[in-house]
Amino acid sequence: MAESFGWGGVKDGWRKGPWTAEEDKLLMAYVSMHGEGRWNSVPRLSGLRRNGKSCRLRWVNYLRPDLKRGQITPHEESIIIELHARWGNRWSTIARSLPGRTDNEIKNYWRTHFKKSEKSSRRLEKRKNYVIKRQRQRPQKNKREEEEEHQEQPQQVDMRKIMSQFEENDYGVSSVQSGPEMVFFWPQTASEDQCLSSIFNGEGSLPDDGLWDGLWNLDDVDGVAYDQTCVARNTQEPNQWTCLYPGYLGPHIPM
DNA sequence: AAAGAAACCAACCGCGAGGGT
């Protein structure tokens, strides 16, 4: 039965399902003789009853000698999260930044740990906040310190609360975009220093000056710590500034 | 100890891009 169709059987003359040790040996022998590529020649030249596609997949995901075995490390996890935020589900692109890991492995890891449940989503948000925070505040860290930090559980912050502060003060915040991001609009004539000063300290000659105390003082409300690396002027739209929310910075402020 | 649920992972499928003819 299993040999006639379906998983582990034969379809259209090709074997399917789990690979045997013997098949792996044949495929490795083929690659060592002919190199990678020309996958559709593999069955003819190696004697395998697998189609080229299946052979390529087996080699790329399992047999390649440079593959790293074992669990994804916290450091790798951080990279995955960061790159996923940037690239989305472009698994092969992400995999290029993780030597020894395959796109399939990363995809499976993501789906298992971050995709399936609400619980996972919350975990992801926390991890994202944490990674962003670490990047912005302490870019140079040794590995041990990083791993210790991964034990921390950064807390969620109510973004709406912060946004409402801006909106109440009519600061021209246009939207909260995907991810921990908000956007300000200032007059195009304002200098960079003026904008930064106003955003962080509520100082200067910008509109609504004096109505608020700047981002630094949101600390008092939500335990948010900003620095100037959190804010960037949009090169295409000079009156537009994007502030990346750096996350919650510690347990000392009650939530 | 057993059964069901959840997690994990290998492999398949369909599609699109790119190169050759």
Added chain:
DNA sequence: TACCCTCGCGGTTGGTTTCTT
């Protein structure tokens, strides 16, 4: 230009293992 072939990518499936009740 159109067609074909090969390859790579992302989504999905299904078997196995581990955990929970």
